[in-house]
Amino acid sequence: MHKSHNDIEIKSKLWIESDGEPVFGRGRRFLLNAIDKYGSINQAAKEINISYRKAWSYIKAMEERLGIKLIERQIGGKNGGGASLTPEAREFVRRYEMLEDGIREYVDERFNKIF
Amino acid sequence: MHKSHNDIEIKSKLWIESDGEPVFGRGRRFLLNAIDKYGSINQAAKEINISYRKAWSYIKAMEERLGIKLIERQIGGKNGGGASLTPEAREFVRRYEMLEDGIREYVDERFNKIF
DNA sequence: TATCGTTATGACTTTTATGCATAGCGCTTC
DNA sequence: GAAGCGCTATGCATAAAAGTCATAACGATA
Numbered sequence: 001m002h003k004s005h006n007d008i009e010i011k012s013k014l015w016i017e018s019d020g021e022p023v024f025g026r027g028r029r030f031l032l033n034a035i036d037k038y039g040s041i042n043q044a045a046k047e048i049n050i051s052y053r054k055a056w057s058y059i060k061a062m063e064e065r066l067g068i069k070l071i072e073r074q075i076g077g078k079n080g081g082g083a084s085l086t087p088e089a090r091e092f093v094r095r096y097e098m099l100e101d102g103i104r105e106y107v108d109e110r111f112n113k114i115f
Numbered sequence: 116m117h118k119s120h121n122d123i124e125i126k127s128k129l130w131i132e133s134d135g136e137p138v139f140g141r142g143r144r145f146l147l148n149a150i151d152k153y154g155s156i157n158q159a160a161k162e163i164n165i166s167y168r169k170a171w172s173y174i175k176a177m178e179e180r181l182g183i184k185l186i187e188r189q190i191g192g193k194n195g196g197g198a199s200l201t202p203e204a205r206e207f208v209r210r211y212e213m214l215e216d217g218i219r220e221y222v223d224e225r226f227n228k229i230f
Numbered sequence: 231t232a233t234c235g236t237t238a239t240g241a242c243t244t245t246t247a248t249g250c251a252t253a254g255c256g257c258t259t260c
Numbered sequence: 261g262a263a264g265c266g267c268t269a270t271g272c273a274t275a276a277a278a279g280t281c282a283t284a285a286c287g288a289t290a
Contacts, residue, residue, distance in 0.1 A: 013128040014222070023123070042236060051280065056238070073237065076286030080235030099229045106221055107129070114214045157267060166249060171269070188268065191255030195266025
């Protein structure tokens with residue numbers, strides 16, 4: 001994840017909470033991006049190596065806690081159905097990525113300076 | 116932990132790993148500081164609201180994985196015994212605090228800028 | 231109307247975290 | 261010198277969280 005120095009390495013985790021409950025983080029970021037790419041929760045889950053069940057739980061929690069509809073779903077139909085991101089979801093991911101990417105760099109830099 | 120904006124807030128976690136196993140983080144930082152303050156693992160654990168059992172497990176894991184003796188213990192004797200930090204532990208904590216404090220500020224600042 | 235690849239969800243299993251109970255130690259006090 | 265005190269030490273049981281598995285329902289398509 002990060003640079004190392006003398007076999008020890010720094011790790012950082014960043015996430016957003018709402019009412020004390022986690023609603024967004026690195027894993028969910030990748031999940032939403034993958035859904036956007038494949039148009040399917042199922043395919044997206046495979047891509048990032050989590051079970052469909054877990055992906056589904058993530059989405060459920062995110063939407064409930066954030067109060068925003070993130071995924072548009074279609075059950076049955078052509079190709080069995082599918083899923084796509086709402087504009088709100090895209091905007092949210094965009095902001096989170098800005099936030100996270102900058103911080104990650106900063107953490108590494110600082111760690112290497114101090115250790 | 117961090118500032119909030121519209122009932123959502125950013126959270127960050129920072130820790131150090133050795134061989135892929137966590138060895139130090141925010142909780143352990145507080146624990147070591149409390150041990151330094153009270154001269155007792157037991158009192159320290161009470162101070163930061165964890166069980167003695169947990170504190171003891173933390174210390175064991177830290178010392179094993181880091182390969183550094185962090186706590187000097189005395190079993191029995193005056194006041195039943197006690198514990199104190201080794202110089203190596205103090206130095207480690209000092210560095211970690213420098214690292215963490217700077218990052219925390221940066222994370223908050225950036226979050227408030229973007230969200 | 232049978233098939234296909236989805237979404238949806240309950241139930242079970244495994245792993246991890248937490249807490250409880252108890253033992254052993256050595257100074258201190260009587 | 262025996263009992264008490266507050267500490268370290270650790271096995272074991274319990275609880276909570278995470279992960280896995282199985283199965284149902286759906287609707288365009290052929």
